[in-house]
Amino acid sequence: MVLLLFTCIFVIELGMVSTSTAINWVKLQAEGQFVEDICPAEDVRFVKESVAAAVTCGKICNEDKECKAVTYQMDDHKCTGCREFLKSLPTVNSAGLLKFAKREHLFDCKEILERDRFADTGVYTIAVGGTETLQVYCDMRTNGGGWTVFQHRLDGSVNFQRNFSQYENGFGDINGEFWLGLKYVQKLTEMPSEFKYEITFSNDGEQPWNERFSRFQLVGPRYVLSIDDRLYSSGNNYGETFATFNESPFVALAEDSSTSCLSGDHMWWSFTAQTCNYVLNLNIVYGTKTKIRWAPESDSYRILKASTMMIRRI
Template sequence: EIKKSNLTKKKETANQSIIYVQTFVEQQDNSIKDLLQTVEEQYRQLNQQHSQIKEIENQLRRTGIQESTENSLSSKPRAPRTTPSLHLNETKNVEHDDIPADCTIIYNRGEHTSGIYSIRPSNSQVFNVYCDVKSGSTWTLIQHRIDGSQNFNETWENYKHGFGRLDGEFWLGLEKIYSLVQQSNYILRIELEDWKDNKHYIEYSFHLGDHETNYTLHLVEIAGNVPNALPEHKDLMFSTWDHKAKGHFNCPERGWWCHDVCGENNLNGKYNKPKAKTKPERRRGICWKSQNGRLYSIKSTKMLIRPTDSENSE
């Protein structure tokens, strides 16, 4: 009878231990579930914040070149006008109708310092440009590559309207370039610096079509110290990875002019930093392949324009 009683007590003790362990496991399981729910909620919030940050970055990139036209027109304009990060001579307020049409007019009015100014070409709205002063004249900078800080694998819309920072890497925008060159005959100047710090340039007389022609470019070389790499006397249509002209191939990482195929010249290609080691990498990057076959791997580029008769512009 005593043994039976002891067995009963042991059984009750074991049952209590089992119940305790089960309760403990259930509590731990519930704690883990709560922790997982908390982690999932935090992960969801992080994803949401990441999406918001990307949207803000895209908005800033689309508007980074200039202040919005509404803001430019809502306040009394200044011409020339600078950004706080650049030093220029002090300027005075001018009437809205007196905003210059391009950098040459600004230069002829006595402003001989490179920097960011407000202009308003004929039949266009006010926007900002970088005027690059060189030995007795000034050029409007329409493209600048220097360090790879700006992504140039952009959409058609961004190439149309422009992106980047005028005091760094940027593309002015095909519509803005078109509004400038409709005012007069213009010269296109391309400046290249290779990875051995050799500097080259080439100049063209040119004609640029509107958006209905895919901003067709027609070139004739007139000067330079680097062999020409762009087809002359041909219609070169602008294309991007998400927009191709009729009869053209879609070219990855491309926002450039081409005749019928994806060529090896692209000053808006991927920035290879440091210099690309293999030929395929160089061809996908910023490169200039002359018609005699030499391939230049490029560290920095500038594309600039000015009127042919710049001294008499006003």
């Protein structure tokens, strides 16, 4: 388990009055033994002795345009600057070696909004897990904003009939219809996160469905859904809930559905039931009917018009 700790170093810019710029760093701490410094000898930019504190070490690196990461030895106050970003997760050893890397991007949409409360809804670049950059669509208005959208459908312009690998890695147009990627959603929800979805059906006059949950996570290589604690729901959803899929794996096109009720064109979380009923399949072929309730009445199906699924770190 990796614990992410955030450090900000504030510097007053010359020529600016009462203005400060946050220099974003990330310190990653993991269990295990110390495994050498973060950069080889040829990539060392500088070594400075008797540096008073880690924050001072960071400032020295920030002032050097070629420095991308630093180590700070707490026992002898040695500061080492590197030319390269981290290639893998750094560690903190028992002797107290701290390792930091500059962050050019924030971690998620919530952190973007926390830094700029006037941030607009739209596309931003984040650093997933502190290292891998990814373009995401941020909803900065719904329920206080700071939501990272991972599914959006509105016009059928993107084909959602995809295999497991494509659902894992993501597809579509981040400015239009898209699926962000299961592996990214899993990474983003390693920290406690809430979940919200909204569905609009083609039936004129029907209120959109909304549900919001205080806990959401994807577990393991099959991205098993872990969801709990519904905060609210609205719309005429007949008592159905996304929580139906709790503890279910994600199933995609052309997979063996022997342990799943989903098959054919259904890419979704599944659940085991003798009757193989299912609800709220938001990845179904656009313009076709999806079942929305258990009972067999004639109004138990709806045609999806638009849907949005999003997560937010708590």
